[in-house]
Amino acid sequence: MTQPFPVQNPMGLLIGGEWVPAQSGQTLASHNPATGEHLVDFARGEAEDVDRAVAAARAAFESGPWPHFSPTERQALLLRLADLVEANAEQLAMLDTLDMGSPIRHTRGSVAMLTDLLRYYAGMARGIEGITATPSNPALFACTVREPVGVCAAIIPWNGPLWASILKLGPVLATGCTLVLKPAEDASLSPLMLGKLALEAGVPPGVFNIVTGLGTEAGAALAAHPGIDKIAFTGSDTTGRAIMAAAAGTLKRISLELGGKSPNIIFADADLDKAARMAVVAAFANSGQVCSAGTRLFVERPIADDFAAAVARHAGALRIGNGLEPATDLGPLVSARQLARVSGYMEEALREGAGAVCGGARLEDGAFGQGFFFPPTVLSGAADAMRAVREEIFGPILAVLPFDSEEEVVARANATPFGLGAGIWTGNVGRAHRLGRALRAGSVWVNCYNAIDPAMPSGGVKASGMGREYGKAHLDEHLETKSIWIATD
Numbered sequence: 001m002t003q004p005f006p007v008q009n010p011m012g013l014l015i016g017g018e019w020v021p022a023q024s025g026q027t028l029a030s031h032n033p034a035t036g037e038h039l040v041d042f043a044r045g046e047a048e049d050v051d052r053a054v055a056a057a058r059a060a061f062e063s064g065p066w067p068h069f070s071p072t073e074r075q076a077l078l079l080r081l082a083d084l085v086e087a088n089a090e091q092l093a094m095l096d097t098l099d100m101g102s103p104i105r106h107t108r109g110s111v112a113m114l115t116d117l118l119r120y121y122a123g124m125a126r127g128i129e130g131i132t133a134t135p136s137n138p139a140l141f142a143c144t145v146r147e148p149v150g151v152c153a154a155i156i157p158w159n160g161p162l163w164a165s166i167l168k169l170g171p172v173l174a175t176g177c178t179l180v181l182k183p184a185e186d187a188s189l190s191p192l193m194l195g196k197l198a199l200e201a202g203v204p205p206g207v208f209n210i211v212t213g214l215g216t217e218a219g220a221a222l223a224a225h226p227g228i229d230k231i232a233f234t235g236s237d238t239t240g241r242a243i244m245a246a247a248a249g250t251l252k253r254i255s256l257e258l259g260g261k262s263p264n265i266i267f268a269d270a271d272l273d274k275a276a277r278m279a280v281v282a283a284f285a286n287s288g289q290v291c292s293a294g295t296r297l298f299v300e301r302p303i304a305d306d307f308a309a310a311v312a313r314h315a316g317a318l319r320i321g322n323g324l325e326p327a328t329d330l331g332p333l334v335s336a337r338q339l340a341r342v343s344g345y346m347e348e349a350l351r352e353g354a355g356a357v358c359g360g361a362r363l364e365d366g367a368f369g370q371g372f373f374f375p376p377t378v379l380s381g382a383a384d385a386m387r388a389v390r391e392e393i394f395g396p397i398l399a400v401l402p403f404d405s406e407e408e409v410v411a412r413a414n415a416t417p418f419g420l421g422a423g424i425w426t427g428n429v430g431r432a433h434r435l436g437r438a439l440r441a442g443s444v445w446v447n448c449y450n451a452i453d454p455a456m457p458s459g460g461v462k463a464s465g466m467g468r469e470y471g472k473a474h475l476d477e478h479l480e481t482k483s484i485w486i487a488t489d
């Protein structure tokens with residue numbers, strides 16, 4: 001262990017305000033992907049643990065102090081939690097860096113944004129409102145009230161564990177729902193620490209429960225559980241389909257954020273230097289393990305080769321290493337499994353005739369050999385039909401795809417099952433507006449990429465998912481609308 005670890009070993013499940021072992025007594029191990037070092041063990045929750053957690057969440061939703069919390073009290077609770085996250089920012093950032101490899105500069109920045117996100121939800125707790133209608137029948141008064149959906153489940157991935165946990169918990173606390181969270185088996189530590197901070201903030205027992213474990217065990221049990229009113233999932237489209245099928249049996253409300261294969265489109269009239277620097281961030285931040293990564297880099301043909309070279313030059317300047325080093329820009333991939341997956345896509349692309357302008361194979365020299373490091377990779381000569389250009393890789397690989405006309409690039413950018421994000425780089429404001437409308441994606445960024453704000457909804461179209469997170473739309477996902485009619489005669 002290179003750093004002090006603010007947790008007990010093994011870490012328990014959080015059920016009904018208590019830390020408990022899995023009923024089976026089994027645990028899973030957490031590893032540092034930069035070194036292979038074993039960090040800590042945590043409970044391997046299964047179906048019977050999910051049953052207990054759902055029962056606790058149901059009890060907390062229906063009785064006890066939580067249903068009587070006023071909007072003011074829910075706001076105060078969220079503000080206390082934000083303060084605690086801020087006060088423990090360094091430990092939280094460190095946990096994510098140790099557990100899933102993301103550079104400490106990146107995880108510190110995330111905690112700062114997440115504190116702000118919690119404060120946004122704190123404000124939203126005061127902004128829940130219905131309508132007063134004007135029925136044509138004068139003997140009737142009619143209004144709507146918004147009520148919490150109930151017991152929520154959230155299943156989250158490993159690429160931003162604290163981020164995903166706070167994004168799921170914030171609207172639950174703002175609206176008066178309760179939550180059972182299933183972190184990813186590759187990155188459960190910061191979600192568990194969030195549980196500890198939530199108890200400290202005064203979140204009543206059972207309002208926030210955490211069942212760590214495997215997707216096929218704890219995750220599948222949650223998705224099928226009849227005691228859950230709503231499930232939110234972030235992860236792969238394959239697992240999203242399985243969760244939707246499981247949720248159908250009990251008619252749960254469902255929201256899915258399933259990643260993508262986002263186009264980032266460069267026109268010759270753009271600020272090309274900025275576009276090249278940002279194309280690197282868009283594709284390689286978090287070692288490419290970002291749902292909206294701009295991995296299909298469409299570039300106008302006359303500038304394509306020069307632009308690819310500029311991207312490779314900026315990528316080459318990124319410092320790859322252990323995320324604990326303050327100067328590190330890119331850490332390792334999360335796991336041996338992810339490294340094998342990324343390497344597999346790469347090898348197939350090379351076999352099919354693509355070339356690597358930079359990168360192309362795992363780093364193995366010296367200390368790199370102990371971890372799961374893959375360098376930023378720019379593919380040239382790739383075709384739209386290749387699997388590496390069609391499927392989400394979730395690693396630092398982008399393909400440069402030359403195009404000849406605006407019409408063509410819109411058609412090719414949209415020729416994907418996904419639709420999460422899209423980038424446009426141009427100096428032509430008319431084109432920015434035209435493409436902003438024509439691209440089928442949940443978010444379009446013009447002369448920027450991955451811009452984010454608590455007040456702006458984010459989510460996918462097509463196979464990238466359904467529902468929106470952030471903003472008022474996110475609160476709506478957690479609220480039912482009840483119509484109340486009163487006869488006045």
Ligand code: NAI
Nearest residue numbers: 156157183184214215219220235236239258259291392394
């Ligand atoms: P995954 O989608 O299988 O895992 C995400 C979460 O779902 C984890 O908590 C996992 O335990 C859970 N899970 C897995 N199977 C489940 C099931 N049958 N029922 C309920 N929950 C289940 O992703 P995985 O296997 O870790 O990564 C594989 C690929 O998925 C990546 O290479 C990437 O392409 C994609 N992915 C996309 C993410 C995104 O944000 N778009 C995040 C993570 C992975």
Ligand code: MG
Nearest residue numbers: 031099100186
């Ligand atoms: Mg780990």
